[in-house]
Each structure stands twice: as C-alpha cells, then as structure tokens.
Amino acid sequence: MSRPFMELPEAADKVIRCLRVYDDPPYGREVHIEFDDGTQISIDLAVETAVHAKHYRDNQGNLEMLHEHRDRVSVEG
Numbered sequence: 001m002s003r004p005f006m007e008l009p010e011a012a013d014k015v016i017r018c019l020r021v022y023d024d025p026p027y028g029r030e031v032h033i034e035f036d037d038g039t040q041i042s043i044d045l046a047v048e049t050a051v052h053a054k055h056y057r058d059n060q061g062n063l064e065m066l067h068e069h070r071d072r073v074s075v076e077g
Helices: none
Strands: 016-024 028-035 040-045 049-059 062-073
Antiparallel strands (some): 016 028
C-alpha cells in the first residue's frame, strides 16, 4: 500500500540534538528539530477540513444508507 508522504533529505544521516513540539493556537503545532551540526528543521502541522455527507432513508429508526461521500475541502487562509 502506497501512502503520500513528505521526505526531508536534508535530515538524513544527521544526529538530533533536540526535538520539540510547540503548540501555536490558532495555527496548530510545530515540530522543531535541532541537529548537532547547528542546522534546524521546522515542520508546521495544520488541521484541514473534510466534508462527510450521507444520503439515507430512515425506516422506523433503521437507517438505510443510499450514498456516502467523503471529500476534503481546501481552505485558503
């Protein structure tokens, strides 16, 4: 199974001196990594909105699912 990912080749073969996770409301979180060679990487984690829609029939309390949609919505800030 292939999953999308972000690769950071500039971090390969480096020794981590310090790793911190900062909370930065309302923007989300940041992962900050400091390496022994004096370089640093900052990774911002953002929450995205998703839309889930269900088309169904209520038959005396029993839901009959007719269609279900799950689409991500892009939010420009």
